Amino acid sequence: MLLFFASLTLPVFGQTSLSNIRTDLEYLASDELKGRKTGSPEALESAKYIARQFEDIGLLSPSIAKNYLHEFTLVKSENTIRNLTLNDLDISPVDFLVLFSSKMVKVSDPDKFQLIIIGENDDFMEKFSEVNGLDQSFMVIVHPIHKNRFLRLKNYLTRPRFSLGSKSDKFSVWVLSGEESIDNINLYAVNKIEEVKGYNVIGVLPADEATSRIWMYSAHYDHLGYLPVVNGDSIANGADDDASGTVAVIELARIFAKEKTSDKSLWFVAFDAEELGLFGSQALAEKLRSENLEGVINIEMIGKPNDDIGYTSAYISGYDLSYWPDKMAQSIPLEEFMFFPDPYPQMNLFMRSDNASFVKYGIAAHSISTYSENDETYHQVNDEIDNIDFVNMKTVIDAIYQASIPLLQFDYDPGKIDYQTKTDR
Numbered sequence: 001m002l003l004f005f006a007s008l009t010l011p012v013f014g015q016t017s018l019s020n021i022r023t024d025l026e027y028l029a030s031d032e033l034k035g036r037k038t039g040s041p042e043a044l045e046s047a048k049y050i051a052r053q054f055e056d057i058g059l060l061s062p063s064i065a066k067n068y069l070h071e072f073t074l075v076k077s078e079n080t081i082r083n084l085t086l087n088d089l090d091i092s093p094v095d096f097l098v099l100f101s102s103k104m105v106k107v108s109d110p111d112k113f114q115l116i117i118i119g120e121n122d123d124f125m126e127k128f129s130e131v132n133g134l135d136q137s138f139m140v141i142v143h144p145i146h147k148n149r150f151l152r153l154k155n156y157l158t159r160p161r162f163s164l165g166s167k168s169d170k171f172s173v174w175v176l177s178g179e180e181s182i183d184n185i186n187l188y189a190v191n192k193i194e195e196v197k198g199y200n201v202i203g204v205l206p207a208d209e210a211t212s213r214i215w216m217y218s219a220h221y222d223h224l225g226y227l228p229v230v231n232g233d234s235i236a237n238g239a240d241d242d243a244s245g246t247v248a249v250i251e252l253a254r255i256f257a258k259e260k261t262s263d264k265s266l267w268f269v270a271f272d273a274e275e276l277g278l279f280g281s282q283a284l285a286e287k288l289r290s291e292n293l294e295g296v297i298n299i300e301m302i303g304k305p306n307d308d309i310g311y312t313s314a315y316i317s318g319y320d321l322s323y324w325p326d327k328m329a330q331s332i333p334l335e336e337f338m339f340f341p342d343p344y345p346q347m348n349l350f351m352r353s354d355n356a357s358f359v360k361y362g363i364a365a366h367s368i369s370t371y372s373e374n375d376e377t378y379h380q381v382n383d384e385i386d387n388i389d390f391v392n393m394k395t396v397i398d399a400i401y402q403a404s405i406p407l408l409q410f411d412y413d414p415g416k417i418d419y420q421t422k423t424d425r
Contacts, residue, residue: 015259016251016397022390024053024247025303028221029239029385036238037225038074038273039196046221050201050270053250057257059203059268064287070200072283074273075193077101078160082189087179097154098189100171101163107187113137113171117180124149131172139173141180150176162196162276164283198222198272200280205257205266212292213264215408217252217400218281219245219299220274220354224379233381240371240383244303246270248397255401262408264294271354281354289361295324295414296365297404298355302396303388307372308343314370314396315340318350322364322417328403337399344373364414368400 027033027049033042051068054061061068082098084091098105107113114136118127120143131140142150154174173187201221207213223238237243253268271280305311316325319341329339342349350356355365370392377383406412 015255015401016394017254018390018394020254021247021251021394021397024250025239025243025388025390026385028243028246029237031235031237033237035225035227035236036221036223036243038198038222038276040225043222043272044199047199047201047270047272050221050246050250051203054201054203054253054268057203057250057253059205059253059257062202062204062267065200065202068201068203070202070284070287072164072198072200072273072280074162074164074196074198074276074279075101076160076162076196077191077193079158080190080192083187084173084175085184085186086175086177087183087185089177089179091175091177095176097158097174098171098187099157099161099173100189100191101161101168101193102171103191103193105171105187105189107171107185110182110185113139113173115182116140118142118146119180120145128153134172135170137170137172139175139182141175141177144176144178147176150174162273162279164279198280198283200272200284201270202284203253203268205253205262205268207263207265208260209263211264211410213410214267214288214291214293215262215264215404216267216269216293216296216358217249217299218269218271218296218354219249220271220280221246222272222275222280224275227379227381230381236379236381237384239385239388240301240303240375241378242274242300244301244388244393245299248299248302248393248400251397252401261405263410264408266408267293274354278354278357281357285357285361285363288358293358293363295322295407296355296358296363297400298353298365298367299400300349300353300367300369301371302369303393304370304372304375305389305392306343306370307374309338309340309370311392312336312395312399313338313340314368314399315342317342317353317355317367317369318359318417319366321350322366322414324364324407324414325366327406327412327414331406332399332403337395337403339368339399339403347373359417362416362418364417368396370396
């Protein structure tokens with residue numbers, strides 16, 4: 001296999017421009033963009049900046065994107081009124097929460113939803129995992145012995161919620177109560193509804209010869225906006241998360257447009273609304289599910305060397321779930337760079353970045369990262385450009401470019417992916 005790769009005419013390792021990387025990252029992580037929060041004017045300015053880079057490179061704007069911008073709508077919902085009577089008992093708002101995306105929910109029939117009990121002797125997190133996968137309206141009654149976990153969950157879930165596209169009639173209710181059945185119920189809740197626009201940025205590099213086969217390089221450009229003040233700073237600049245990945249996508253587009261090393265069409269995508277719940281990638285995955293999208297190389301936080309695997313290396317999430325991660329690892333001399341399996345399987349990183357939106361459709365999508373488990377800048381105001389190791393970041397981008405070229409040849413097919421079943425791949 002090594003002889004095969006040696007026979008390919010690969011560019012010299014090190015094609016990216018350190019100057020371009022620094023220029024793009026300094027702008028995207030600047031205070032001027034105020035943390036690139038989805039729906040803000042600054043997030044739109046970030047998207048337009050990326051679009052200008054794609055246009056200057058010579059990428060095409062696909063039909064689903066106007067001037068490179070693929071617009072989608074998020075529905076933001078927040079409870080303003082909620083009342084619940086259960087088995088003739090008035091439940092305090094402190095002891096229940098209602099989750100829904102429509103303007104109002106009103107329920108008086110217990111048969112309108114599924115009932116789940118988390119009893120005194122149940123494992124809370126195990127039951128929560130079961131409930132989390134339900135695709136219907138439900139109510140969860142949580143025994144008071146689990147009060148501390150319930151309150152932490154309530155604190156997390158009662159923040160403003162976002163959903164993609166049209167409002168749904170589905171709802172869920174979580175109640176702290178010793179009741180074990182429902183004889184009667186009266187639920188009334190009202191949401192404040194707001195629509196938020198998001199914008200994915202998409203540039204296409206068609207193959208020289210007509211083909212319907214597509215590969216994607218992606219990252220998310222949105223971040224958190226403002227956070228509580230620390231040492232006089234409240235802007236979550238997101239230099240590593242994920243301006244670093246976005247800059248990598250731009251730079252990869254520059255190289256591929258210049259070198260023409262792919263037999264397949266390439267889509268370069270900067271996603272919006274990843275921080276809110278992978279919504280930008282979900283919106284695009286739904287559009288592309290019927291296209292011949294073979295693989296997604298998502299780039300998530302590559303601005304600093306990883307604490308555990310060191311310099312001139314990166315890891316790939318879900319490494320053994322499709323063929324291409326190992327193919328990439330074998331496509332580059334080990335003395336130059338190494339791609340490792342994800343060192344943090346307990347963190348479930350494979351399903352926490354934008355690659356996950358494509359995996360559900362069987363597309364071989366993985367994320368490449370150098371994020372460290374104990375990174376003290378993650379989602380903090382000190383995720384600043386001063387912490388970026390530009391030389392190592394350049395090396396990572398160079399490696400992604402060189403090692404992914406074999407994936408883009410006509411004779412390579414990554415196959416489909418089944419993230420629910422681990423394989424020996």
